[in-house]
Amino acid sequence: xxxxxxxxxxxxxxxxxxxxxxxxxxQHFQDMVPVIVDYCLLxxxxxxxxxxxxxxxxxxxxxxxxxxxCLEPYILSDKLMGMTAQVMKDLLLHYQDKNLMEDMEACIVxxxxxxxxxxxxxxxxxxxxxxxxxxxxxxSGMNDFISPMEKLFKVIAPPLNAGKSLTDEKVVMGNxxxxxxxxxxxxxxxxxGDIPEDLVPLVKNQVFEFLIRLHSAxxxxxxxxxxxxxxxxHFDTREFLNVLALTFEDFKNDKQAVEYQQRIVDILLKxxxxxxxxxxxxxxxxxxxxxxxxxxxxxxxxxxxTLFDQVLEFLCSPDDDSRHSERQQVLLxxxxxxxxxxxxxxxxxxxxxxxxxxxxxxxxxEREHLYDKIIDCYLRDPVRKEEVFNYIHNILSIPGxxxxxxxxxxxxxxxxxxxxxxxxxxxxADLIATHFNDQIEAIIKNLQDQxxxxxxxxxxxxxxxxxxxxxxxxxxCVTEQFIELLCHYSPDQVLETxxxxxxxxxxxxxxxxQKHLLHEASSYLLEKKGDVHGAxxxxxxxxxSKLLVLTHEIEESTELDLLKDIEDTLVKTxxxxxxxxxxxxxxQREALWFPLxxxxxxxxxxxxxxxxxxxxxxxxxxxxxxxxxxxxxxxLPSILQRILQDPVYGKGKLGEIQGLVxxxxxxxxxxxxxxxxxxxxxxxxxxxxxxxxxASITRxxxxxQDYCCICxxxxxxxxxxxxxxxxxxxxxxxxxxxxxxxxxxxxxxGQMRWTCYKCNSSNKGGKLSENFSELKKGNGASxxxxxxxxxxxxxxxxxxxxxxxxxxxxxxxxxxxxxSRTRGGEKHGLLNVSQGDPALNSVFQNENFQLxxxxxxxxxx
Numbered sequence: 030x031x032x033x034x035x036x037x038x039x040x041x042x043x044x045x046x047x048x049x050x051x052x053x054x055x056q057h058f059q060d061m062v063p064v065i066v067d068y069c070l071l072x073x074x075x076x077x078x079x080x081x082x083x084x085x086x087x088x089x090x091x092x093x094x095x096x097x098x099c100l101e102p103y104i105l106s107d108k109l110m111g112m113t114a115q116v117m118k119d120l121l122l123h124y125q126d127k128n129l130m131e132d133m134e135a136c137i138v139x140x141x142x143x144x145x146x147x148x149x150x151x152x153x154x155x156x157x158x159x160x161x162x163x164x165x166x167x168x169s170g171m172n173d174f175i176s177p178m179e180k181l182f183k184v185i186a187p188p189l190n191a192g193k194s195l196t197d198e199k200v201v202m203g204n205x206x207x208x209x210x211x212x213x214x215x216x217x218x219x220x221x222g223d224i225p226e227d228l229v230p231l232v233k234n235q236v237f238e239f240l241i242r243l244h245s246a247x248x249x250x251x252x253x254x255x256x257x258x259x260x261x262x263h264f265d266t267r268e269f270l271n272v273l274a275l276t277f278e279d280f281k282n283d284k285q286a287v288e289y290q291q292r293i294v295d296i297l298l299k300x301x302x303x304x305x306x307x308x309x310x311x312x313x314x315x316x317x318x319x320x321x322x323x324x325x326x327x328x329x330x331x332x333x334x335t336l337f338d339q340v341l342e343f344l345c346s347p348d349d350d351s352r353h354s355e356r357q358q359v360l361l362x363x364x365x366x367x368x369x370x371x372x373x374x375x376x377x378x379x380x381x382x383x384x385x386x387x388x389x390x391x392x393x394x395e396r397e398h399l400y401d402k403i404i405d406c407y408l409r410d411p412v413r414k415e416e417v418f419n420y421i422h423n424i425l426s427i428p429g430x431x432x433x434x435x436x437x438x439x440x441x442x443x444x445x446x447x448x449x450x451x452x453x454x455x456x457x458a459d460l461i462a463t464h465f466n467d468q469i470e471a472i473i474k475n476l477q478d479q480x481x482x483x484x485x486x487x488x489x490x491x492x493x494x495x496x497x498x499x500x501x502x503x504x505x506c507v508t509e510q511f512i513e514l515l516c517h518y519s520p521d522q523v524l525e526t527x528x529x530x531x532x533x534x535x536x537x538x539x540x541x542x543q544k545h546l547l548h549e550a551s552s553y554l555l556e557k558k559g560d561v562h563g564a565x566x567x568x569x570x571x572x573x574s575k576l577l578v579l580t581h582e583i584e585e586s587t588e589l590d591l592l593k594d595i596e597d598t599l600v601k602t603x604x605x606x607x608x609x610x611x612x613x614x615x616x617q618r619e620a621l622w623f624p625l626x627x628x629x630x631x632x633x634x635x636x637x638x639x640x641x642x643x644x645x646x647x648x649x650x651x652x653x654x655x656x657x658x659x660x661x662x663x664x665l666p667s668i669l670q671r672i673l674q675d676p677v678y679g680k681g682k683l684g685e686i687q688g689l690v691x692x693x694x695x696x697x698x699x700x701x702x703x704x705x706x707x708x709x710x711x712x713x714x715x716x717x718x719x720x721x722x723x724a725s726i727t728r729x730x731x732x733x734q735d736y737c738c739i740c741x742x743x744x745x746x747x748x749x750x751x752x753x754x755x756x757x758x759x760x761x762x763x764x765x766x767x768x769x770x771x772x773x774x775x776x777x778x779g780q781m782r783w784t785c786y787k788c789n790s791s792n793k794g795g796k797l798s799e800n801f802s803e804l805k806k807g808n809g810a811s812x813x814x815x816x817x818x819x820x821x822x823x824x825x826x827x828x829x830x831x832x833x834x835x836x837x838x839x840x841x842x843x844x845x846x847x848x849s850r851t852r853g854g855e856k857h858g859l860l861n862v863s864q865g866d867p868a869l870n871s872v873f874q875n876e877n878f879q880l881x882x883x884x885x886x887x888x889x890x
Contacts (some may be wrong), residue, residue, distance in 0.1 A: 030068070030072060031072075031074070031077065034065060034068060034069065034077075034082070035081075035085075037061075037064070037065060038065055038082060038085050038086065039085075041057075041058070041061040041062065041065070041086075041092070042085070042086075042088065042089060042092065044057070044061075045057055045058070045089065045091075045092070051091065054091045055091055055095060058089075058091055058092045058095040058096075059095055059099075062086065062092060062095045062096050062099055063099045065078075065082055065086075065096075066078065066096070066099055066100065066103070069082065070103065070108060070109065075109070075111070075112070079112055079113045079115075079116045080113075083096065083116060093119075093123075094123055094127075097116075097119060097120050097123045097124075098123070100112075100120065100136075101132060101135075101136055104136045104139050104140060105135060105136065105139055107139060110139075110140070110141055111140075111141045112140075114145060117140065117142070117145055118145065120136070121133060121137075121145075121150070121153065124136070125153065125157075130157045130158075130159060133157075133159070133162070134154070134159040134161055134162040137150070137154070137159070137162040137165060137166065138161060138162055138165045138220055138221065141169075142165075142166055142169060142170050143169075143170055145170075147166060147170045147171060150162075150166050150170075151163055151166050151167065154166065155180070158198065160177075160181070160201075160202060160205050161205070161219070161220045163177060163180075164177040164205075164209055164219050164220070165219070165220065168218065168219065168224075172228065174213055174232050174235055174236065175235055175236075175239050177209065178206065178209070178210070178236075178239060178257075179245075179246065181202050181203075181205070181206045181209075182206070182245070182256075182257060182260060184199060184202055185199050185202055185203050185206070185260065185264065186256060186260045189260055189263040189264055190253075190256075190259075190260070190263070192306075195264075203264045203265070204265075206261075207261070207264075207265065207268055207269060207272060210236060210240070210261075210272060211272045211275065211276075213232050213233065213236045214233055214236055214237070214272070214275075214276040214279075215275065215276065215279060216229040216232070216233070216279075234285075237289050237293070239257065240257050240258055240261075240293070241255065241257075241258065241292060241293060241296055242255070242256075242257060243255065244256065245257070254299075254300075255296050255299070255300055258293075258296055258297065258300055259300050259304075262297075262300060262301065262307070262311065263306070263307075266307070266310075266311040266314045266315070267314050270314055270315065270318040273293065273318070274318060274321070274322070277290055277322065287329050290329070290330060291329075291330060291331065294319065294322075294330055294332065297315055298315075298332070298336060301315050302336060302339065302340075308352065308355070309343070309344055309352050309355055309356040309359055310352070310355050310356075310358075310359050312340060312343065312344075312359070313340075313344065313356070313358075313359025313360065313362065313363055314359070316336075316337065316340050316363050316368060317359070317362050317363045317366045317368065319332055319368075320363055320366040320367045320368030320371065321366045321367060323367065323368075323370075323371070324366070324367030324370070332371075334371060337368065337371040337372060338372075340363075341360070341372060341377065341380060342380075344356045344357075344359060344360045344384075345360070345380040345381060345383065345384040345386065346384070353385070354412070356384075356386075357384075357386045357388055357389060358388075360381075360386060360389055361386075361388055361389060361392060364389065364392055365392070369396075374393060377389070377393065378390060378393050381393070385409075385410075387406040387407070387409055387410035387413070388406075388410070388413075390402075390403075390406045391403050391406045391407075394406070398434060400424055400430070400434050400437065400438050401434075401437040401438050401440070401441040403420065404417060404420070404421065404438065404441045404442065404445065405441075407420060408445060408448060408452075414452055415452065415453055415456065417449070417452070418449070418453065418456040418457070418459075418460050421438060421442050421460060421464075422460060422463065422464070424438045425438060425439060425464050426464075439464070439465075442460075442464075442465075443465065443468065446461070446465075446472055447475075447476065447478075447481070450476075450481055450484070450485050451481065454481070454484040454485050454487075454488045455488040455494060457485065457488070458485055458488035458489040458494070458496060459488075459495075459496055461489070462489060462496050462497075462500060462501060463500075466500065466501065466502055467502070469489070469501070469502075469503055469507070470503065470504070470507065472485075473485075473486070473507065473510070479514065480518065482514065483511070483514040483515070483517075483518050486507070486510065486511035486514065487511065487515070489501070490503075490507075490508055490511050490530065491526060491529065491530070492529050492530075492531075493529060498531055498532075503532065505532050505533050505534050505537075508530060508531075508532045508533040509533050509534065509537050509538055509541060512526075512527070512530070512533060512538055512541055512542075513541050513545075516541060516542065516544075516545040516547060516550075517545070520545065520547055523542065523547050523550045524547075524549050524550045524553055527550055527553060527554065528553070535554055535557065535558045536558075538554055539551055539554045539555065539558070542554060548567050548568070548570070548571045549568070549571075549601065551564075551567050552564040552565075552567040552568050552605065555567065556605065556608075556609070561605075561609045561613070561621075562617075562620065562621070564605060565602070565605060565606065565621050565624075565625075568598065568601060568602040568605060569602065569624060569625060569628060571598055572595070572598045572599060572602055572625075572628055573628050575591070575594055575595045575598060576595060576628065576629075576631070576632050578591060579591070579632055592647050595651070596651060599629070599651055599654070599655070602625060603625070603654070603655065603658050606621045606622060606625065606658070606659070606662075607658065607661075607662075609621070610622075610661075610662040615663075618662050618663060619663060619667070622655075622659040622662065622663055623663075623671055625655055625659075626652070626655050626656065626659065626668075626671075629648065629651055629652045629655050630652055632648060656668065656696070657696060660696060665696075665697055730756045730757075730758060730760075731760065732756050732760055732761075732762040733760035733761065733762070734762060735762070736762070737762060737763050737764045737767050738761050738762060738763055738786065738787055739763055739764070739767035739768070739770070739771060739786060740764060740767050742764075744762065744764065752764050752765055752766050753765040755768055755783050757783075757785045757788070759785055759788055761785050761786075761787050761788065763783075763785075763786065765781075765783075768783055768784075768786060771786050773785070773786050773789065
């Protein structure tokens with residue numbers, strides 16, 4: 030195998046392309062060289078690999094580079110731990126030349142570097158920021174666990190002590206330093222593996238002794254004490270304390286471990302408490318860490334209780350308004366971590382209240398089950414005010430609280446109900462509807478602020494606010510009180526609110542709206558009451574008052590607004606008339622529409638007014654709008670007759686109303702054209718249906734076979750003259766005598782009605798289909814038409830009748846008769862009005878008249 034490998038290596042070098050791109054040569058060696066490395070490792074001949082093979086491949090620089098790079102996967106998988114110093118040196122130089130520094134670092138931490146020049150490798154790693162590799166070289170090459178920390182501290186300490194922010198590179202160094210210290214104190218090698226067991230106690234002691242040094246090795250005159258602990262606390266207080274907490278977990282309860290713990294705690298207190306450089310959050314992290322350590326059952330630490338009192342005063346200092354939320358959060362975490370036992374409760378609560386630490390007060394009150402006092406904490410806390418509603422709801426709803434506790438919270442909420450309403454009327458109304466339903470009227474009575482009362486009632490009673498109205502137990506007078514407040518504070522919302530409100534009396538509410546001169550709301554209520562004419566008169570009066578303004582001089586700026594206001598009122602009045610005309614008789618309809626028409630025409634009669642000249646066209650347009658809408662309910666001749674009987678227009682001067690009459694005639698012509706088109710469509714549809722029906726009836730039948738479906742004999746071979754041939758539309762053929770033998774023929778009114786035997790027997794359970802046949806007579810045989818009768822029970826017959834009534838439309842004959850009568854009446858004159866008004870009894874005047882428009886049915890060819 031060795032000889033084969035040598036031959037393979039020689040062939041690899043000889044077969045290399047002598048010319049061409051460098052990429053071609055690299056690809057050649059990348060295909061060949063890994064095979065040599067793989068087989069040498071399989072044969073466990075690393076001596077051969079790094080001596081003769083390496084020397085042979087080094088003759089070609091490209092082959093040498095490929096050889097070195099293909100070693101990486103074996104190194105990373107720990108299949109190749111050791112190599113000669115020359116190969117290792119060449120490997121590092123190759124990666125450096127190629128600028129593959131991350132790959133080089135990954136390889137270094139997996140290699141045995143004892144044969145290398147340690148100082149040269151350390152310098153190489155430091156210059157290229159390979160901190161993991163540098164630490165590994167110190168640890169593995171020299172068993173030196175302190176020098177890496179010293180080098181990293183020298184970089185990150187100066188800017189931290191000067192209060193400057195670190196660059197991203199130095200932040201990475203600081204994080205690696207913390208992880209390295211954590212690994213050393215836990216007996217783990219960095220960045221991977223484990224420290225040899227015999228070195229673990231020594232490493233822990235060395236690292237602890239290094240961290241708690243009073244001064245650094247090259248300390249300046251102004252260096253503060255314990256520089257390394259101070260630097261780590263400034264860099265990341267929380268993470269450094271987490272490292273110490275994990276270390277304390279691993280410590281055995283031997284004398285030296287206890288001494289180290291106490292010593293590091295004393296140093297932490299001295300550095301942070303006696304120094305003002307640390308923020309409240311950092312100081313809080315320290316005392317939270319201490320509280321957790323002191324709360325452990327096997328605790329051996331001692332911390333002077335006065336220090337906790339100093340921290341409490343520091344965090345609750347009322348003179349310092351900065352970092353308020355941060356100081357409160359720190360103290361809360363300290364209490365939750367077990368620090369509560371270090372404080373006197375009767376001193377803690379007053380200090381927290383003085384510092385406005387309401388979350389601290391809530392924490393203390395909750396321990397003592399004083400839930401009612403927590404409501405005050407929420408109301409006084411500007412950040413969490415609105416959370417008080419959820420808190421009260423939870424206490425009163427969630428099981429687990431005693432009746433006395435719930436009652437105290439209920440009473441406290443009632444005491445602050447006005448404050449809750451000021452905070453959020455909507456949320457307060459929801460809370461009151463849920464838990465204070467029986468106190469609603471008392472709350473309303475005690476509220477002095479009328480606007481606040483209005484907001485509360487709107488949130489409580491308006492269904493659009495989201496409160497379920499079914500769970501409210503209030504009298505109608507409360508709703509009416511809300512309506513009156515609504516009329517006062519938001520009159521423009523009264524109408525739309527009345528449309529959704531419930532539980533109010535109509536008479537009292539009408540008096541309220543009339544009192545506040547809200548005419549549209551009054552009209553709506555009168556209509557709802559059933560007084561349609563009264564509702565109409567209210568709207569008509571409004572319209573007339575607005576039209577009256579046109580008779581006076583007005584500014585041009587208000588001209589458009591006035592016309593728009595008139596049009597808006599007119600549209601609402603027309604809608605009122607349209608909604609109710611269906612349920613009124615002819616006289617009552619005229620009592621609505623004619624006064625409205627008169628109101629719109631009356632300003633146009635004042636032709637002498639110069640002011641009205643500029644409004645004549647808009648008024649004529651609005652009048653035509655009235656005429657077009659009333660024509661659907663009032664006969665056109667009646668409208669014309671009413672106009673011509675007017676005293677103003679009865680003097681023979683029709684020029685003034687020429688526009689109105691022509692407009693009505695245009696409307697009539699349009700409706701006449703529509704009627705003619707509809708008549709033609711109906712006539713065509715009727716003709717088409719009758720033609721298809723006649724074609725279907727007269728169409729011949731095509732039997733499926735030439736033999737009887739009962740006796741199976743061909744119908745031509747039977748010679749009985751009395752026998753007939755019966756053919757059904759389904760295609761089945763029978764002898765009449767055969768059908769009679771099967772009781773499939775019934776004589777009604779002297780005519781036989783036949784039933785198809787096969788179809789009748791196949792439809793089981795009485796579900797029969799009626800098939801029609803045609804009867805044709807000949808010399809020896811005849812063809813008969815018959816139909817089968819379905820045997821339906823009473824329930825099926827009732828359902829069928831209901832279906833027929835549902836889809837039954839107006840009789841086509843009645844439609845054609847009515848259309849003919851109408852067309853005949855037109856020839857005698859347009860204004861032929863009879864006293865009986867037969868047009869009103871027309872089929873087309875019926876409210877239930879509908880045109881069932883559908884495409885013609887498909888028929889078989």
